[in-house]
Amino acid sequence: MNRAIVLLSGGMDSAVTLAYMQRSGFDCIALSFDYGQRHRVELEAADRVATSRGVRERVVQHIDLRAFGGSALTQEIAVPKDRDLGGTTEINGVGPSEIPITYVPARNTIFLALALACAEVRSARDIAIGVNAVDYSGYPDCRPEFIEAFARLANLATRAGVESAQGEAVGSDPARGRDSRRGAICIHAPLQRLTKVGIVRLGLELKVDFALTSSCYDPLAGGRPCQHCDACVLRARGFAGAGAADPLLG
Amino acid sequence: MNRAIVLLSGGMDSAVTLAYMQRSGFDCIALSFDYGQRHRVELEAADRVATSRGVRERVVQHIDLRAFGGSALTQEIAVPKDRDLGGTTEINGVGPSEIPITYVPARNTIFLALALACAEVRSARDIAIGVNAVDYSGYPDCRPEFIEAFARLANLATRAGVESAQGEAVGSDPARGRDSRRGAICIHAPLQRLTKVGIVRLGLELKVDFALTSSCYDPLAGGRPCQHCDACVLRARGFAGAGAADPLLG
Secondary structure, X not given: OOEEEXXXXXXXXXXXXXXXXHHXXXXXXXXXXXXXXXXXXXXXXXXXXXXXXXXXXXXXXXXXXXXXXXXXXXXXXXXXXXXXXXXXXXXXXXXXXXXXXXXXXXXXXXXXXXXXXXXXXXXXXXXXXXXXXXXXXXXXXXXXXXXXXXHHHHHHHOHHHHHOOOOOOOOOOHHHOOOOOOOOOEEEOOOOOOOHHHHHHXXXXXXXXXXXXXXXXXXXXXXXXXXXXXXXXXXXXXXXXXOOOOHHHO | OOEEEEEOOOOHHHHHHHHHHHHOOOEEEEEEEEOOOOOOHHHHHHHHHHHHOOOOEXXXXXXXXXXXXXXXXXXXXXXXXXXXXXXXXOOOOOOOOOOOOOOOOOHHHHHHHHHHHHHHHOOOOEEEOOOOOOOOOOOHHHOHXXXXXXXHHHHHHOHHHHHOOOOOOOOOOHXXXXXXXXXXXXXXXXXXXXXHHXXXXXXXXXXXXXXXXXXXXXXXXXXXXXXXXXXXXXXXXXXXXXXXXXXXXX
């Protein structure tokens, strides 16, 4: 059984990504980050999701991004509410035109770099991340070209990459599943081209318990979602379009 | 004055890289990592080097790679001594054919990812790293193709990359100095194609005080170099070839 490292934030997207990788036959290790985020309640959500899905191992990496500062997610800056996130359709959503203050500098680069180290030590050749470039906040490190560039880097950076066939460019098209070359590292981003509606539908099909997840960037007392930050707005859009009720708002 | 983030380990190569970037006119911020390395004495060396070179700011990022394990540099595994590091000449050295146990999984990927976050927050577009692919230990993440792939990634991952011209491939040839496109992030690796002899000569020319540096992977009591690990062997080769005495062995 192939082993995969799945980045698990505790949000809706990463929970669906985990379920998708499990259905694809991977033995999953869940990797979460305690990076000084204000919405630390998501780490508890990640615990609940990992437990409910029966993952073999859960790793929490501590890394204090507050030393660098620069984002509303790690500093005492107001999280923007009720932003215009652009029109969206189920076929082809359109993201917002500018990068918001909630963007954490180089976050996905750092997370994927650490996942790569974890994969290398655990002899995993597969890494999965729940990025989405349709109904999203406009972060540059969620785009397909970013994921492709990381996959290329990963195969140059590591023992696995060096030991597998060299020289040739490596793709990360999730439609192909694993990279066709034996031993190459593959970055899976199965939600990349889905809308939030599509993600909710996929999650329901995979029996993801959305009641265990947490999406809000700025939770109220008791961890209840604020319902106005980008993450809450996008989540609501997903459930509404899928004709389902969000169990967190029940 | 352009600001640059310089990765400063406290070893010989990073000290020369810092001096090189300063001579190139950059206002340098020194970034070091406390990653659970056994040779933590190098962090004190980094302090001394940063002070002696008058850097504007010194950042130490804590990150515990021991959670992943997998390397003699972070675990209680013996550091290999007196390895055959391949023949070398001043023109074209040849590295060893296999990746040694001292390789830390994905280390330079992680370090550069964190440097990228630091650069983004500090409004720096330049990052410098003292990797060398001639007289080196054979780590995959020291090769020029790795540095080029990281530069491409950096320009897709960040606000700076998005705001600069998009679409076009980005080079990182250190001979060109900065990337020609305004606003693009450039990864400088000025020692990439030098031998250890060339690095020692460049350092002497730039008045680097090698007495302040520390290269050994497995220091003896008092921080004295073991003289048998890869780093010590390569350093000795550099000083011998340059016809200079290593002040650490005085």
